[in-house]
Amino acid sequence: MRAYADNDYPADHKPDWRIIAGLWPYLTEFRGRVIVAAIFLVTAKLATVATPVALKYIVDYLDEGTAGEMALLLPTLLVVAYGLLRFSGTLFNELRDAVFARVAERAMRRVSLRVFQHLHQLELGFHLDRRTGGLARDIERGTNGISFLLRFTLFNIVPTLLELLMVAGILLFAFNPSYVIAIVIAVAVYVVFSIKVTEWRTRFVREANARDNQSNSRAVDSLLNYETVKYFNNEAFEAERYDEDLADWEQARLSNRLSLATLNAGQALIIGVTLIVIMGMAVREAAMGEISLGDFTMINAYLIQLFIPLNALGFVYREIRQALVNVERLFKLLGEPPKVVDKPDAPALAVSGGHISFEAVRFDYQPGREILRGISFEIPAGHKVAVVGASGAGKSTLARLLFRFFDVTRGRITIDGQDIREVTQQSLREAIGVVPQDTVLFNDTLYRNIAYGRPGASDADVWRAVRMAHLADFVETLPEGLETRVGERGLKLSGGEKQRVAIARVILKDPPILVLDEATSSLDSVSEQEILDALDEIASERTTLAIAHRLSTVRDADRILVMANGVIVESGTHETLLAEQGYYARLWERQQHEGSFVGPEEG
Incomplete structure (x- = not known):
């Protein structure tokens, strides 16, 4: 199976946390900005941690009850300092985000371009298997996931851990060590609970994403085939199928919501119990005169200050967990090796005349289903060779191999003596013009x-x-x-x-080489003749491979190859093939009799 199926991850799949280390190259492009943003981050946290200290001194000073105008000067200055610290915390956080914005946005740009280029490098087989809607959703989620990981790993987890260490240090230095012990135990329980429950509910998140991909792919596929839906009056059928996918998506989203409620409720319970225990300890010490009212206020402020980002940390962990899955899918796509690649230092194709040679070419799209079985023929420079036959004979496969959408399984294809696998794909495709069916x-x-x-x-x-x-x-x-x-x-x-x-x-x-894949299949007889005249004019000095169902369109070819079941069964000019009274003659007679031609090409 290709790497990009909608369900290529089992429900219990665990993301690779090493992906975060893989984001480092996106930071090095703006190393100076990252350093400045880190400085702003630390400054903001210092201001945030200092704020409760200012509040403590304000409360203690007022609690002493000192009277007089001069007595108001110190608390006023403390209030100003308190306000400035709060403002500084917010200011430096905003400055940090502003400085880092270019890094995150550039990372999204780089990875989006990289994915776009990589998708165009993958062979035709990948794109024939893909589901456009689901692929587009996963690319969007993956690029957004990279931005999320860069922002929140650096600016949420790291700052929260930094704040925990600072607060623990202050409490350990200024108060009873039991406060630090209680906070450490609470944080440990909170983190373990959050991780365990998040691991449990990740399957619901992934299931919701898979159902989202499925419904989106269904909608895109239906809309792209709008005319077909109308032809068969199947609007209600399409709506019913889409609603079935939406019902699965709805159920997956509901399970996701209920699991999220369980996680939030458990986190709130841990925080509530922790507040009761620590504030109970502080109340007892304040009542016994062991700590001041300002100390009590500072402890309360630190608890609130700690658990707000800690509560956010639970959300961030959940989102990072999902972002890792999304980015992993994106990186897995980027890691999908193209099957058709240029050899190292491959030269450009040098077209002197455009002589094409198929030499004992064999090809299968998948093992056990051989499409071409030892095809050999030549198209001299400036000549026109047509390939005819029933649908599924392998005619269009010849064009795909010449254009190197796929590489031959055995044998080789040359242009002016150069194996097309030995030259660059870009130069090869620059030399070939295609008019597709x-x-x-x-x-x-x-x-x-x-x-x-x-x-x-x-x-x-x-x-x-x-x-x-x-x-x-x-x-x-x-x-x-x-x-x-x-x-x-x-x-x-x-x-x-x-x-x-x-x-x-x-x-x-x-181009010097033309491939006409039933180039007049959609034209009426009058228009067809006009286009054939135009094609004859541009093909007169070019090497031309014409693939046809309607034999009348290639009767002027220098040579006609008749294919059946992946082999060439007849070869010659229109007149000689008719004279042989073989497969070609029967096709010609049937088309003349029916006034029609064999159905759409599938080979």
Whole structure:
């Protein structure tokens, strides 16, 4: 199974805490900012810990009951100091966040770009298996998880531990050691309880995420296939399936909420018991005159001050636990090795003529299901070779292998004598232009979809491609012309219009090698002839591999290969193959008789 299934983690999976150490590279880019933020963090905690001390002296001074105007000067100064300390704690925390913001945001940017680039490096097989909705959710949660880990590991757990140590030191120095013992015991019980219960409830969190992915994937899949849903009147069926997923998500969220309530209630109980015990000790000592009223107030302030972040620590631990799972999924995706990679120091492909050779090529998408079984043929430079046959024969697989979406299992493919596995993928794909059977467009303007063939092309070049693809008349009927948006996956255009855009795009790319994968499959007979004329014009000086179901579209090919069950069963020109009265002749006769052609390509 690929690494990115929605359920690739069992419910009892424990995240790898070493992931936090893996975030260090994201901190080193702005090392100065991290150091300044750490200084602000320590300063804020010093101010926070000093605040109850100022409060103690205010209460003690007032408790002494000293009268007179001068008697008000000292408490007034203490009150000002108390206010400044509180303000300083908040100020330095905000300064810390402001300084560190660039670090966290840059980390999210870096990892998002890294994932984006990595996804484009993975082979076609990965993308055929993926579920777009769930993948998008996991990427979003993973990048947000990195930001969360960077912020809260440094600015919540570390400060809370620092404050605990400072408060424990003050209480140990100024009061009975029993206070420190009680606080240590309470913190230990609180932490152990929080960890144990969080471990228990993590399965509910993960289940909720899995059901969220499932429902989101279902929704995205249904909306992407909007027309199919409408064709079969299945809106109610889709809604019912989506609601089933939402029901599972609802139940998982409910279990998550109930487990969270259990955790919060237990934490509140521990804090309540601790407050009762420590405040009871302080009341007894204050009543016996062992500590002052100011001391009592300071102890109470420290307890409140400690348990507020400690309570938040429970929340942060839960969120860090989940963030680790999300980041682990993201890192697992980043660790997914591409199956099609360039060799070290691979040279660029040097195309002199564009002579293509398939030499005893065998290929299987998965073991035990061989698609190509020893295919051998050549396409001389500047020639056009067509491949025909029934669906599932392996025709489109030839194009995928030539474009190196996959590597051959055995044998080799060469261009001008160079094994395509020995050259860079970028140079290989720069040399090949593809007009696919199913043209999918970006949700952008016509202009940008056509210019995608050569980003940075001039307007004149784009318009030249438009005219050669016979798109000009259509564009001129649009109020916004080339600035017309084509919609999601190009749904606002007809099949023929999308096909013309694909042809314009490849004309603009101007490659030495062309692959036409049933390039006129969505066109009527009049449009088809216009496009065939345009394709013949651009293919006249290029090496062309044409994959076809409709035999009439490739009758002019220099050579026609007939495939069946992964092998070439016939080869020759249109006339010679008809004369042989074999498989090709039967296909031709059937298509002429039916006035149709074999269904969509699946091979």
